Amino acid sequence: MFTVIAVDISGRHRIDAGYYMVCAAASVEITPTSIEKINEINTEAFLFSKPPELLDIVKIIENTAAKIKKKGALIVERGDLFNLDENLSKPMFTQEIRYQESIGERKAIELAHYVSLSTRNLLLKETGLDIRIHENDEDNIDAGDNADDNNKDGADVE
């Protein structure tokens, strides 16, 4: 069994006025094919006014994983680091990091993803942001074929 910290970020898309993101880091004991034990989970919320760049993502991951007591290699999805080659992404971190490889690691990332996604949904619900998002969605549905144009307008305003 190995101890790894699986990390996932939810909400890397703009809603309303910013990027409401939640990063989850889960310290888990895994075998090559399964999760055996969950040691600890930490979630952190982040708000950005502009799209997060690579170094922002590195900071988000490091800050979230730093609060985990039981250490292990960080496991992230390749897409979270803009599909950057592993050799290039490794030196950016202060601790060992690698992309998901085994079934166990993929399951760990899946777990972190569920945690970050549901935490984000809860936070949006608490802050009432989800209602505004829902209203925006309905506007887009009403607009029918012009939904894309609405998004384009939104991007221009930003």
Next chain:
Amino acid sequence: MNPYQEAGEDAHRNVILVMRTDPDSDAEDNQRKLQEFSELTKALNDKVVDVITQERYPDRKYNVGSGKAKELAIVARDKKANRIIFYDPLSTSQIYNISKLCSEAGANCRVMDRFQLILDIFAQRATTHRSKLQVELARLRYELPNARILVSLSKKEERAGWGGLGDYEDSYEQDIKKRIARINTELKKADLEEEARRVYRHKNGFFIVSLAGYTNAGKSTLFNALVDEQTESKDMFFTTLIPKTRALIINKRKILLTDTVGFIEDLPHFLVDAFRSTLEGIYFSDMILLVVDFSEPTEHIRKKLMISHETLWEKSTSNIITVLNKSETMKPAERKKKLEELSHLIYNPIFISAKTGMGMPDLMNEIGMCLPPLVTQTISLPNNESGAAALSWFYDNGLVEEILYGKYMTFDFSATEDVMAKVNDIISKTQATL
């Protein structure tokens, strides 16, 4: 000229391989990919006459740089190449542009990408109706997004006037869509039959074991060694395309062993979709023997295991045994070191050599230990015609221990819980007793 026209359809085609790599990409990994690319062409009996590589970001017009594309056309002419195969997926206009360059240089060859090469290999290996349909479906799905441009480019010289082409393009695209729908319906029927067979096997207490792994890992050789059969096994990619299932006796119990198609890196999604039913055979088995060619360098094994895990992870819930094949070529210390380096990817490792038979008893034991436990009951059947008929059912579905013949035939019957659930029905029909 039709850019898809094949020139020189002879048995040994001269092939030029072209591989573009991104700057800053891993050189060793690129080398491995190139070697695998070259191995793929062997599966079609083609002869690689030249390999052209370039390190740059993709060019919109030719994929490689325009200078390299011109150089490629001249090499193709000088080496009398029949095919130019790119590692990267090519767009229809890229194929057209490169074909045009080649024909201007005097070379007569077909330009294609790795996906089309894999499709060609699959088309050549498909022998059953179902696999032919799967290959046809994959080809059509590959063609569909490019159908309009393909017709547009093919009929470029025939354009009668403004707006005169629309019908051609639409009808060709519609034609492909209709054929896809027809094949899908036909495949669905075949898949239902396959699913029914799978359900039947599970209900009747068969333990199903699938051989999975990267292509050319030695799955067919292991299959032959386990079931003592002569299934075609070659040092070649995609030797097995159609799954084969045979019965195998371990610890007096009958299990079904299935040999399946191998995985490969960057397998296009249309091919995965077309062969989904074949892959489902692996996902729904009770145990997967993940075969690995352990004689390869560690980094290659890591990549191949990663791809295998990626293919299996979402749907498979089966037990996995990692079978480290071709281990006879290494010393124990070397094996141990490799195993440690790959420990995060290797589960339940067993060192074997399918060729020499090394480690085969260990593998059999490991499979035997994973078999679901048997329940035993003492059964008495009337010693008459109906009792004899029922007895043959017991022989087919479980283990029958020594029979005592008298007025009744009495024996101990061991079987899985699924089978035991049916015993009462059988007994009530024959008026036997438990």
